[in-house]
Amino acid sequence: MNIGDVARLSGLPAKTIRYYEEIGLISPMRDQNGYRRFRDSDMHRLAFLGRARSLGFSIEDCRGLLELYGDRQRASADVKQIARGHLARIDEKLAELTAMRQTLAHLVSCCAGDSRPDCPILDDLAGNFPAGSGDDSTENERPGTVS
Amino acid sequence: MNIGDVARLSGLPAKTIRYYEEIGLISPMRDQNGYRRFRDSDMHRLAFLGRARSLGFSIEDCRGLLELYGDRQRASADVKQIARGHLARIDEKLAELTAMRQTLAHLVSCCAGDSRPDCPILDDLAGNFPAGSGDDSTENERPGTVS
DNA sequence: ATAAGGCTTCCATCTACTGGAAGGTCAAGA
DNA sequence: TCTTGACCTTCCAGTAGATGGAAGCCTTAT
Known part of the structure; x- marks a missing residue:
């Protein structure tokens, strides 16, 4: 999926998604043409972020929550x-x-x-x-x- | 009065007072040494600003309110x-x-x-x-x- | 061929300050 | 007189969390 599709599906603006990559909240792959390629796991993280942000969690809180989310031993x-x-x-x-x-x-x-x-x-x-x-x-x- | 006195009296940090001058909310005079010199009218405006900000008015709201404050025909x-x-x-x-x-x-x-x-x-x-x-x-x- | 739309990066802007560096000024004390 | 310390100055950068826009590449359809 390209960023436009992800934006439509997640409800997050493409700008915001790029920003989240920039600050290290997500790390989508890249196609050979330089386009970001989003896998399901990226979508899940973005959905998680969207939900957490809508509850007012700060970006740093989100970072911590995402880390715990991915930690089976949490x-x-x-x-x-x-x-x-x-x-x-x-x-x-x-x-x-x-x-x-x-x-x-x-x-x-x-x-x-x-x-x-x-x-x-x-x-x-x-x-x-x-x-x-x-x-x-x-x-x-x-x-x-x-x- | 110098900025330090005004800061103490108004409760606003000196940094904030300088900032308010920078964005045109106040216009204190200057002494020959370059120090800002605050008159009573400046103090009143700063007190007004402090109060309005504490009520959550935006800076632009404050600008408008200050203008109305000084307008006898409002x-x-x-x-x-x-x-x-x-x-x-x-x-x-x-x-x-x-x-x-x-x-x-x-x-x-x-x-x-x-x-x-x-x-x-x-x-x-x-x-x-x-x-x-x-x-x-x-x-x-x-x-x-x-x- | 070209136009539309999507994608990229980079830079600027928003709110309302706040922190800090580099340096000038002033009053008091040795 | 010199120095010390408290003030004061300007300028630059950074905060949170994006958002807007410019310049330019990629893809697909006509």
């Missing part, structure tokens, strides 16, 4: 460790995004969004807190930056 | 539009991460994580679905890749 604990690390990163990201979302949604809901210049969103970004806008108690705590 | 609708666009992106990202998290957490919970090679995580990544592992009904739908 311990599932090693796989699980990679997956758990990734899960932890996802949870961090989720917490960060959720906090952002909350603040942002509040600001958006406070903004009239008309032709007048008054804007609580800009006020907040500029560090002005023009008297609690609806909710009582804690007077606008400002979340800190997260990595 | 319409709050323009600010709100940027914020809403950003909110929508956050929601997309949240949905994507939540889906990943769910699949991943399930796989992790299925994996023994011991010294044996059998691993449902690898099986899934490889496209093998070894008989529904606990839940009935829909026999493992595989989520597609999201941008």
Whole structure:
């Protein structure tokens, strides 16, 4: 199979497949004309990569997972460790995004969004807190930056 | 104020402040020795930037927000539009991460994580679905890749 | 013969910084 | 006065994970 067929079958762009070869994730053979020739095993690795990437694993995680995938002597604990690390990163990201979302949604809901210049969103970004806008108690705590 | 002071006060690394100047977000003056000299207005812009970035606004969003910030004739609708666009992106990202998290957490919970090679995580990544592992009904739908 | 489409490599670009090298500046101390 | 150390400067490279495009070869059909 040539790269175009593999791209169609795997759903990965040809560019990406070449990139994966460049960084050593796959090693297809070459025909005499220089074209890459993909065997079933290459397709399997690419499918594996596509799936792992769609779950958000980093390229380096993928490299490790592929190695374990091809190792009959592997311990599932090693796989699980990679997956758990990734899960932890996802949870961090989720917490960060959720906090952002909350603040942002509040600001958006406070903004009239008309032709007048008054804007609580800009006020907040500029560090002005023009008297609690609806909710009582804690007077606008400002979340800190997260990595 | 020199860049070091501004960095301490704003919480932004000096490198980042130089970068923001390079891409035209701020334009501090220069002393005769070539050192950047920051006025209060520069500090305000940097604080604004730090806050906007911590809410996840892109640099280009920040550029637009800063422009509106400095425009007395602005319409709050323009600010709100940027914020809403950003909110929508956050929601997309949240949905994507939540889906990943769910699949991943399930796989992790299925994996023994011991010294044996059998691993449902690898099986899934490889496209093998070894008989529904606990839940009935829909026999493992595989989520597609999201941008 | 030539045109279309597929393939190749190489280089640049994207986001938002970050790290480091080489070197100028300034204030304090011996 | 010299030196030391903390600042500051610019410039270049690198990060993750591709993606876009140019220039050019290969193959097949017309």
